[in-house]
Amino acid sequence: MSFDQLQAELDQRKRDHLYRRRRVLESAQGPEVQVDGRRFLAFCSNDYLGLANHPEVIAAMRDGAARYGVGGGGPHLVNGHSAAHHELEDALAEFTGRERVLLFSTGYMANLGAINALLGKQDAIFQDRLNHASLLDAGLLSGARFQRYLHNDADSLAQRLAKADARRKLVVTDGVFSMDGDLADLPGLALVARQQGAWLMVDDAHGFGCIGRGGRGIVDHFGLGNDEVPVLVGTLGKAFGTAGAFVAGSETLIETLIQLARTYIYTTSMPPAVACATLASLRLLEREDWRRERLNSLIARFRNGCRQLGLEVMDSPTPIQPILVGESGKAMAMSAALEAQGIFVSAIRPPTVPAGSARLRVTLSAEHSDEQLDRLLDALDKARGMTA
Numbered sequence: 554m555s556f557d558q559l560q561a562e563l564d565q566r567k568r569d570h571l572y573r574r575r576r577v578l579e580s581a582q583g584p585e586v587q588v589d590g591r592r593f594l595a596f597c598s599n600d601y602l603g604l605a606n607h608p609e610v611i612a613a614m615r616d617g618a619a620r621y622g623v624g625g626g627g628p629h630l631v632n633g634h635s636a637a638h639h640e641l642e643d644a645l646a647e648f649t650g651r652e653r654v655l656l657f658s659t660g661y662m663a664n665l666g667a668i669n670a671l672l673g674k675q676d677a678i679f680q681d682r683l684n685h686a687s688l689l690d691a692g693l694l695s696g697a698r699f700q701r702y703l704h705n706d707a708d709s710l711a712q713r714l715a716k717a718d719a720r721r722k723l724v725v726t727d728g729v730f731s732m733d734g735d736l737a738d739l740p741g742l743a744l745v746a747r748q749q750g751a752w753l754m755v756d757d758a759h760g761f762g763c764i765g766r767g768g769r770g771i772v773d774h775f776g777l778g779n780d781e782v783p784v785l786v787g788t789l790g791k792a793f794g795t796a797g798a799f800v801a802g803s804e805t806l807i808e809t810l811i812q813l814a815r816t817y818i819y820t821t822s823m824p825p826a827v828a829c830a831t832l833a834s835l836r837l838l839e840r841e842d843w844r845r846e847r848l849n850s851l852i853a854r855f856r857n858g859c860r861q862l863g864l865e866v867m868d869s870p871t872p873i874q875p876i877l878v879g880e881s882g883k884a885m886a887m888s889a890a891l892e893a894q895g896i897f898v899s900a901i902r903p904p905t906v907p908a909g910s911a912r913l914r915v916t917l918s919a920e921h922s923d924e925q926l927d928r929l930l931d932a933l934d935k936a937r938g939m940t941a
Contacts, residue, residue: 604794617829734869762792
């Protein structure tokens with residue numbers, strides 16, 4: 554085997570209906586978008602609260618660029634930590650109820666940085682089988698002994714923790730699972746972790762903004778705090794509508810990450826203007842509860858519509874509403890049938906999801922109207938008939 558086989562491997566991916574291709578977005582995020590020269594009604598964005606194109610967020614970014622320029626200029630520990638970054642960290646710490654917050658350029662970097670700063674070869678890490686790729690990669694890169702417990706199964710976790718002999722034990726889970734939309738059993742996981750002397754780390758990328766009091770996420774949703782979940786990760790490119798990520802926790806945790814997290818130390822900071830935009834987004838998120846109320850109304854309407862059509866929608870109380878299809882080829886065909894009707898919905902296939910569980914990943918936004926949702930349901934019914 555040599556690099557000469559790369560093209561053959563790509564060709565095989567196409568035959569297996571696993572080939573990925575980029576689409577060119579030619580408009581701002583919103584319920585209606587322009588992609589590859591065509592207008593679509595879109596149900597595949599993570600802009601759950603409709604803040605990515607909000608006038609106040611855009612104005613804050615414009616003002617931030619006028620004050621700070623476009624680039625961060627350097628790493629946070631050199632000359633890239635601006636007053637805008639610092640203000641956002643303080644605001645997010647207050648929002649999450651944690652002592653401190655540390656900003657990262659992306660969610661992937663936050664997860665890599667936190668896990669690798671906390672663990673080494675003497676340690677053990679325990680991850681849900683359906684965790685995001687960034688969490689799995691971080692665990693493997695850390696060199697810690699790596700185990701995966703059954704999805705959302707505290708008993709499975711307890712069995713593995715009890716057998717582990719390690720200096721430190723870190724349990725890691727998504728808060729909202731990005732491809733299924735279900736919630737982690739945080740009370741059960743937190744209880745097991747504390748009984749076994751482990752820390753629990755939660756990546757709440759898809760929960761922040763959407764669930765919990767004022768959108769404070771899944772930890773707040775379950776009434777837990779820093780004692781139960783010492784490491785809390787959130788991303789800013791989803792419900793917040795901007796970009797970047799953060800880790801929230803104790804003073805000791807954040808200082809440890811500043812000293813040891815390589816993805817924080819050795820990379821340029823996010824543009825300060827993005828921090829300014831995110832601060833504006835946070836204020837909107839806090840004061841406009843109607844966005845979450847609207848989102849919950851759309852979720853209920855969509856799930857009821859799918860039940861009436863006999864579509865197999867997965868068990869999710871979140872704006873991630875996957876319709877289970879099964880085979881990759883059929884999922885691709887249904888996505889194409891929707892596209893022919895002017896509806897943009899992505900087909901998710903292995904290895905992103907387990908074999909045989911390809912799906913249409915429908916995501917809802919507070920900006921969608923009832924009429925747009927009804928149009929989606931009608932298109933789904935027709936697409937199913939076209940691909941039967």
